[in-house]
Amino acid sequence: MSGEIIVLVTSANGDEASKIAEALVRERLAACVNIISDVESVYRWEGKVARDREMLLVIKTTADRYSELEQRIHKLHSYSTPEVVAIPIQQGSANYLTWLRESVER
Template sequence: MTDLLLIRITCPSRRVAEEIADAAVEQRLAACANLEGPVTSTYRWKGVVEHAFEFVLWMKAPESRWSQIEALVNELHPYEVPAIVALPCAQTSAPYAAWVNANTDS
């Protein structure tokens, strides 16, 4: 097991996803970010089933950066309750883990 996280955030637009990605990488909270989409999302919000096109932002970061990334997303994201989830990286190559840590000041 590594100390790295793969963080997934759904965003309402490419612009929002890019703004969060740029800020996280510039502030050295995440080593890199990938953007996918649009994807179709189905969810219940305030008792109503909703459908929306969203973009998925993936970031790679050390676990020690989680609270800072969560705060950044909550600051920049327009949703009342942004979907921010983190998956632990069970395995990564040693050179990649070193690169992530070097680029996040960990």
């Protein structure tokens, strides 16, 4: 697979979000991670509707790095079933996308 993607991950708190973000960037699994605080999530869990305040990580990477990135998130995350979803980047600034690819090269 190739191409740039955005991966969305929610986390329980700022400390966990920062830990995940820093590890992913340090390990070149992500070029950049934005952390958006105070996201309200409404979801079904164990047969009931739940509501929580969470942090949202917006992770920029490539499809080639996705598998490793997902595995790393599962190791770092406190949730048994963390949200990890990828969205392809259809278009973007050529300079930014070049920087993104170079930032996650092995």
